[in-house]
Every structure is written in structure tokens, then in C-alpha cells.
Amino acid sequence: MPADERRQAAISGRLREEWENLTREEDVKKIILAAAAFGMLTGAAFSQAPNFDDPAEFAKQRDQLTAAFNGPADKPYLQYAGDSMADTSKFKKEGPWTVCFSNAGVNNPWRVVGYTDMTEEVKLHPEIGTFTHVDAEGSDDKQIADIDDLLAGGNCSVLIVSPNSTAALTPAVEKACAAGLPVIVFDRGVTTNCPVTFVHPVGGYGFGIQAAEHIISNVPAGGKVLMLRILPGVDVLETRASGARNMFKEAGLAVLGEEFTDGDNAKTKSIVEDYLQRGAIDAVWMDAGATAVAAVEAFEDQGVDVPVVTGEDQQDYLQKWRDLGFKGIAPTYPTYQWRTAIIAAVNTLKGEQVPSPEWVLPQPAITQDVLDKYINEKMPPLHYAMCGCEDMPNYPQAWGGTK
Amino acid sequence: MSAQSLPHIAATQRRLFKINPVYLLVVALILAIVVMNPAFGEPTGYMNYLKRVTALAILSGGALYVIVSGGFDLSVGSMMTLTVIGSSMLASNDPNSTYWIIPLMLGMGLIVGLINGLVVSYLKVPSLIATLGMMITLNGVAFMWSGGAPRGYLPDTFRFFGRYNITDIPVISLLPVAVICLVVFGVILWWGMHRTNFGRMLHAVGDNQQAARLAGVPVERVRISAFVISSLTAVLAGVILGGRAGVSVNIGSGFELQAITAAVIGGAQLLGGRGSVPATIAGALALEAIFTLLNLLGLAQPVRLVVQGLILIGAVAFATYQRKRAGR
Numbered sequence: 001m002p003a004d005e006r007r008q009a010a011i012s013g014r015l016r017e018e019w020e021n022l023t024r025e026e027d028v029k030k031i032i033l034a035a036a037a038f039g040m041l042t043g044a045a046f047s048q049a050p051n052f053d054d055p056a057e058f059a060k061q062r063d064q065l066t067a068a069f070n071g072p073a074d075k076p077y078l079q080y081a082g083d084s085m086a087d088t089s090k091f092k093k094e095g096p097w098t099v100c101f102s103n104a105g106v107n108n109p110w111r112v113v114g115y116t117d118m119t120e121e122v123k124l125h126p127e128i129g130t131f132t133h134v135d136a137e138g139s140d141d142k143q144i145a146d147i148d149d150l151l152a153g154g155n156c157s158v159l160i161v162s163p164n165s166t167a168a169l170t171p172a173v174e175k176a177c178a179a180g181l182p183v184i185v186f187d188r189g190v191t192t193n194c195p196v197t198f199v200h201p202v203g204g205y206g207f208g209i210q211a212a213e214h215i216i217s218n219v220p221a222g223g224k225v226l227m228l229r230i231l232p233g234v235d236v237l238e239t240r241a242s243g244a245r246n247m248f249k250e251a252g253l254a255v256l257g258e259e260f261t262d263g264d265n266a267k268t269k270s271i272v273e274d275y276l277q278r279g280a281i282d283a284v285w286m287d288a289g290a291t292a293v294a295a296v297e298a299f300e301d302q303g304v305d306v307p308v309v310t311g312e313d314q315q316d317y318l319q320k321w322r323d324l325g326f327k328g329i330a331p332t333y334p335t336y337q338w339r340t341a342i343i344a345a346v347n348t349l350k351g352e353q354v355p356s357p358e359w360v361l362p363q364p365a366i367t368q369d370v371l372d373k374y375i376n377e378k379m380p381p382l383h384y385a386m387c388g389c390e391d392m393p394n395y396p397q398a399w400g401g402t403k
Numbered sequence: 404m405s406a407q408s409l410p411h412i413a414a415t416q417r418r419l420f421k422i423n424p425v426y427l428l429v430v431a432l433i434l435a436i437v438v439m440n441p442a443f444g445e446p447t448g449y450m451n452y453l454k455r456v457t458a459l460a461i462l463s464g465g466a467l468y469v470i471v472s473g474g475f476d477l478s479v480g481s482m483m484t485l486t487v488i489g490s491s492m493l494a495s496n497d498p499n500s501t502y503w504i505i506p507l508m509l510g511m512g513l514i515v516g517l518i519n520g521l522v523v524s525y526l527k528v529p530s531l532i533a534t535l536g537m538m539i540t541l542n543g544v545a546f547m548w549s550g551g552a553p554r555g556y557l558p559d560t561f562r563f564f565g566r567y568n569i570t571d572i573p574v575i576s577l578l579p580v581a582v583i584c585l586v587v588f589g590v591i592l593w594w595g596m597h598r599t600n601f602g603r604m605l606h607a608v609g610d611n612q613q614a615a616r617l618a619g620v621p622v623e624r625v626r627i628s629a630f631v632i633s634s635l636t637a638v639l640a641g642v643i644l645g646g647r648a649g650v651s652v653n654i655g656s657g658f659e660l661q662a663i664t665a666a667v668i669g670g671a672q673l674l675g676g677r678g679s680v681p682a683t684i685a686g687a688l689a690l691e692a693i694f695t696l697l698n699l700l701g702l703a704q705p706v707r708l709v710v711q712g713l714i715l716i717g718a719v720a721f722a723t724y725q726r727k728r729a730g731r
Contacts, residue, residue, distance in 0.1 A: 109552030109652065232704070260704050265648035266455075273451050274698045277442045294648055301566065302447060316556070316649075380554040381650065400554045 052238035061205040077336035077388040080355035091182040092351030096129025100156035104164035105138040109382035114338035120392045121342040140168035147172040158345045162187045182348045186341040197356040199340045202363035204236035208243030210331035210365040211310040215283040221252040223282035230263045240287045265294035272298035283308040292317045316381035330366035336388030378402045425685045432692035439699045446576045457581040458644040460687040463665035464592040465636025467683045472629040473609035473675025474530030478537035479637035483655025486641030488545040491555040491650045501560040516634030520627030553650040565646020593680040609675025
């Protein structure tokens with residue numbers, strides 16, 4: 001697989017970065033500063049770096065959204081695209097195993113839900129004797145040291161890595177591979193093919209496409225779209241936006257503006273209010289759902305009909321969508337990939353075949369006709385509905401829900 | 404007779420000349436906004452703006468007490484976070500819970516303010532460090548409490564203060580509850596700072612702690628009270644911001660610096676001893692007006708950040724210059 005393509009897919013995990021997480025990352029700060037300086041020089045909006053607007057990757061992800069996946073349809077966390085498999089017989093090992101997990105962080109609600117999926121999945125496998133979790137707290141340096149410590153400890157049967165950032169963690173992952181450990185990478189990727197597999201859903205373009213298609217089919221040509229984004233400069237958020245932007249252009253919709261909300265509800269509400277004062281808005285496109293409810297409330301509080309507002313699979317947005325009956329859609333970046341990472345590790349240690357070099361999971365969008373299926377008022381507002389966890393023994397208490 | 408009235412006129416003229424530039428700044432910014440966007444002159448326009456600024460305005464008014472006493476309170480932003488997260492955890496969708504949750508949160512604010520004040524006054528930890536530590540601690544508490552993701556909604560009764568508009572009012576047609584809160588708490592804070600003996604002692608402590616002590620001011624008590632007021636206003640600001648925007652894990656972060664900025668734009672002296680509540684509230688209005696104006700200009704976000712930073716520096720530099728010229 002071409003390195004570019006792999007990298008593009010690899011970074012899809014980055015979309016998860018909430019701003020508070022991102023601002024802790026030095027490199028992102030630099031990107032923002034550089035972007036600010038660039039914007040000042042040109043006096044223009046961010047111009048698109050070509051690697052954030054790759055037509056081949058766009059087309060590939062567009063196809064994957066509707067492609068047939070292998071595996072049981074009712075267990076999306078077991079499904080995979082393509083037929084390429086890795087032989088893992090050389091990693092076969094008798095239990096009990098020690099499964100080691102180096103985690104980029106548990107610092108936003110999406111990761112909290114995902115990590116719960118993962119610990120619950122561990123409980124389903126009696127062969128796993130010990131599950132060792134080290135939290136890098138959003139720091140590349142800490143994660144590199146964490147992986148070193150795990151390797152030095154010598155107890156790990158398998159290493160699962162959810163990298164904090166792609167480039168910085170690649171050498172650490174290579175080092176683990178060289179030590180002879182089977183390595184499973186998921187969420188964000190690395191630029192090496194040495195891991196057994198890289199587990200991730202379709203990707204950033206896919207997310208942008210699903211939201212944009214919904215807007216295009218519900219807004220007449222010439223309609224005005226406001227694009228709300230968390231932050232500039234983060235590759236996968238950029239791919240979501242560039243995918244959608246291209247589609248709006250093609251469909252003849254006018255983009256009123258691209259605004260950055262920092263993932264802040266209050267700021268989001270202010271931005272939408274300001275745009276509303278300047279004229280009508282036919283649709284709001286969002287690159288992540290955390291602030292979607294604030295955007296909806298801006299219309300509600302002004303006494304204006306809520307137009308098409310896209311979101312994500314959080315309960316608060318899904319319920320708002322149902323209650324107000326506007327035209328919503330929830331593209332997802334499914335948290336069930338955290339389960340899949342454990343399953344991939346278990347299959348590897350059993351010597352069974354594993355989809356490789358990538359385990360591409362389905363990335364469904366929640367649409368009006370399946371909305372009720374995903375709403376559960378007993379779950380917390382920022383519970384991500386596409387968790388694939390409803391069949392687990394401790395659901396819903398482990399996720400903060402009540403029976 | 405005429406000899407007596409002459410100095411009076413001169414004094415009036417001097418006072419006019421000395422008018423705090425922050426008021427001129429606010430008027431200029433608002434005029435610019437109205438020119439750019441006539442819809443701002445409609446009630447929904449300016450009421451939205453006032454609603455938006457309320458949390459920051461109240462917070463800055465409280466933060467000013469600490470600034471005037473010669474300290475900083477960096478813990479107010481995380482106190483807001485804790486208020487919103489804690490309230491959402493406790494409310495569990497019960498509309499009747501608001502009546503005990505807000506007093507409970509105020510109680511927590513009281514304790515946090517007391518700790519800040521005691522640590523600064525008796526352990527002699529510089530306020531910058533003491534409240535930085537408190538900021539980190541409170542963020543940790545909020546994180547532990549929620550487990551990293553909010554676990555509940557804020558009921559509509561809680562969101563009433565930040566979100567609800569009273570409609571069908573003659574002339575202004577609608578009046579957000581937040582704006583009433585702004586006026587009420589603004590007046591209370593003004594009264595406490597400028598019309599009470601406590602306010603005078605606060606200025607004295609910030610101006611010269613030794614002199615104040617020798618003059619019989621209970622320095623420790625005054626400083627502790629300032630931190631308590633600051634924390635209490637942070638809780639109120641949290642209730643209003645949470646009401647306006649809903650629950651999110653990082654709500655309120657960054658407000659501590661915005662509050663200090665608002666006070667400085669309003670002419671407060673960072674090392675203590677001088678500051679005005681109305682001018683600080685005007686500083687908050689100016690800050691929000693700058694954001695709004697730059698939004699309306701439709702500049703790209705990076706350009707906006709640059710302009711915003713430059714305006715802030717310029718406004719403070721201008722205010723300082725004006726005061727020097729006016730000999731204050």
C-alpha cells in the first residue's frame with residue numbers, strides 16, 4: 001500500500017482530538033501559529049495543503065462507505081473491508097497472556113467511551129491474565145517512554161498502541177516490532193507496516209462526505225451553508241472539511257464561512273447567532289458533534305426554524321434532533337474500534353488470521369430512519385451511541401448509564 | 404458666591420476630561436457594530452450581545468476585588484467548570500434540584516475562596532501560585548467527578564438564568580434573564596467596592612499593605628473576603644454560562660485571563676490599589692464587542708486573532724497613557 005494512502009488512513013483517528021487535548025500538543029500549537037502567520041500574510045482563509053485534499057483517497061473512502069464488509073452484520077466491530085489477511089501463527093502463545101496497551105489519553109468523552117468498550121471487552125476473554133494500561137495523557141514524550149517501559153518490563157504478550165501522533169510514535173512502534181512483539185495499532189496510525197494490523201474505521205473524508213451528502217440532498221441549489229470546525233491544521237479534521245467543501249462547490253451551494261469553535265459550546269452559539277443576524281442559514285455542517293446542540297440552540301433561542309444541522313452520534317444531539325424534528329444526520333467515528341483492537345490482539349495470540357495490513361471497520365451514519373434505535377435516554381449526554389457495546393454484560397452501567 | 408462656584412465648574416470640566424477611556428471604547432465599538440450590521444440595533448441583536456457578555460462581566464467584577472487587593476485569582480475559570488460539571492452530575496435531570504444545587508455550589512465557592520484567601524494570607528504563598536494550584540486542583544476534581552465526560556444534563560430550571568428571555572415587554576420587546584442578573588450583580592458588586600468601608604479597606608490593602616495594617620485595617624480578613632467574593636462570582640458566572648451554552652467538559656477554561664483582561668481594559672491596576680466595577684464591566688463589554696465586531700467584518704479567523712491581540716494591547720496602552728496625562 002502506498003505510504004501516502006496508508007498515512008492518510010492512519011491519521012483518521014486524529015479527528016477525535018478535542019481542542020483541550022490538542023492544545024496540549026506542542027506540534028499542534030506550532031501548526032496553529034504557523035497557520036495564523038500564514039493567514040496574516042495572505043489575508044485569506046487557510047489555503048488547503050494538497051495532502052488534505054487527495055482525490056484518490058476521497059474516492060476510496062467514498063466507495064468504502066457503501067461497500068460490503070466481511071463478517072457478521074450485527075457485530076460491526078468484527079467486520080472488515082477487503083480480503084487481505086495476515087498469518088499470525090508465529091505469535092501463537094498459550095495463556096494466560098499479558099495484554100499491554102499504550103493509550104494516547106483518556107482526555108475527551110469519545111476516548112472515555114472507547115476505553116470503557118475496551119476494558120469490558122477484556123473481561124470477555126478469560127485467556128487475558130493481565131491487562132496493563134498506560135495513559136500517555138496526551139503527550140508524545142510520555143507515550144514513547146511508556147512504550148520503552150513496557151518493553152523493558154518484558155511481560156507483554158502483545159502491545160496495543162493508540163498513538164498520540166503519527167510521526168512521533170512511529171519509531172517507538174518500530175522498536176516494539178523489532179523486539180519481536182506482535183503490535184496492534186488503532187485509532188490514529190503510524191507510518192510503518194511492521195504492526196500486525198492497523199484497526200480504524202473508513203476515515204475523515206468519509207465523515208465529511210456523509211454530512212455533506214445529507215445537506216446537499218436537503219438544501220436547494222444556491223443554499224447557504226455555515227461550516228463549523230473545531231480547529232485548523234489537524235489532518236483528519238482538514239480531510240473532513242475538504243471533502244465536504246468540494247462537494248458543496250460541486251452541488252452549487254454557497255459556503256457562508258468556515259468558523260473554528262475550539263469545541264466550545266458558548267463560542268459556537270455566539271458564532272451561529274452572529275451569522276443569523278447577518279442573514280438566513282440553510283444548513284450547518286459540523287466536523288464533529290460535540291457542539292452541535294449549541295448550534296441548534298442558537299436557532300431555537302432566536303425563534304428561527306432549525307435548518308439542517310449535522311452532528312455526531314452523541315446522545316444529546318440525537319435526542320435534540322428527535323425532539324425538535326429538524327433534518328439531522330449523525331456521521332460516526334465508531335468507538336467500537338476499541339473493542340476490535342482487543343479482538344485483533346486475542347486473535348493474534350491464538351495464531352488466527354487477522355485482516356491486515358489494515359482492519360478497516362464500517363463507519364455508518366445514523367439517519368432519520370434508524371434514529372430511534374440509537375437513542376437511549378438513560379445514557380449520559382456525551383455517550384457515543386455507535387459503541388457496539390449494547391450486547392456486553394455490563395451495559396449500560398459501565399458507561400455511566402442506568403438500567 | 405461666584406468665588407465658590409468657579410472651582411466647582413472647573414472640577415466638572417476636569418471630571419469630563421478624566422472620563423475613563425473604556426466607556427468611549429465601548430461606545431465606539433458598539434457604534435461600529437451598528438454601522439456594520441443595523442440588525443444589532445434591534446432588541447434581539449443587542450440583547451443577545453448583553454446575554455453573551457453577562458458571565459464574563461459578573462466574573463470580572465468579582466475578579467476585580469482580588470486585583471484591587473493586590474492579588475490574582477486564576478482559579479475562577481476552573482471554578483466555573485466545576486460548577487457546571489458538578490451541577491450536571493447532581494441534577495440528574497430533576498428540575499427541582501436547581502433550588503438546592505445553586506446554594507450548594509455557592510457553598511463550594513465559599514470554601515474554595517476561603518482556602519485561597521487563607522493560603523495567600525497566612526501561608527504567604529503568592530496569590531498567582533496559590534490560585535494556579537487551586538485551578539489545577541479544581542480541574543482535577545471536576546475531571547474525577549465526571550470521569551472525563553459529563554454524565555448529566557442541566558435541567559431547564561437551571562438554564563433559566565443564562566438562557567431564558569422574558570418576551571412581550573414594551574419598547575425593548577424582550578429581556579433575557581441573564582441581563583437582569585448582570586444589572587443586579589453589577590450593582591451589588593459596585594456597591595460593595597465603592598460605597599462601603601470594606602471597599603475602602605480593599606483599596607488601602609492593595610495600595611500599601613503596610614500602611615493599611617498600621618492604619619488598623621484587618622489586612623488578612625480583607626484579602627480573604629476578596630477571594631471569597633471572587634469565587635462566589637465565579638459560581639454565578641458558571642451558572643449563567645452553563646445556562647447559556649449547556650454542559651461541556653472544558654466550559655469556563657480561559658475565563659480567568661479574560662476576566663483579568665476586562666479589569667485591565669477598565670483601568671484597574673494589576674498590582675492593586677485601583678479599580679472600578681463599572682469600568683471593569685465596560686471592559687468586559689468592550690472585549691465581547693471586539694469579538695463581535697471582528698466576526699461581523701468577516702475576516703478570516705487567523706487575521707481576527709492578530710487584530711484582537713493588537714486591539715487589546717492598544718486599548719490598555721491608551722488607557723494607561725490617558726491616565727498619565729490626566730495625572731492619576
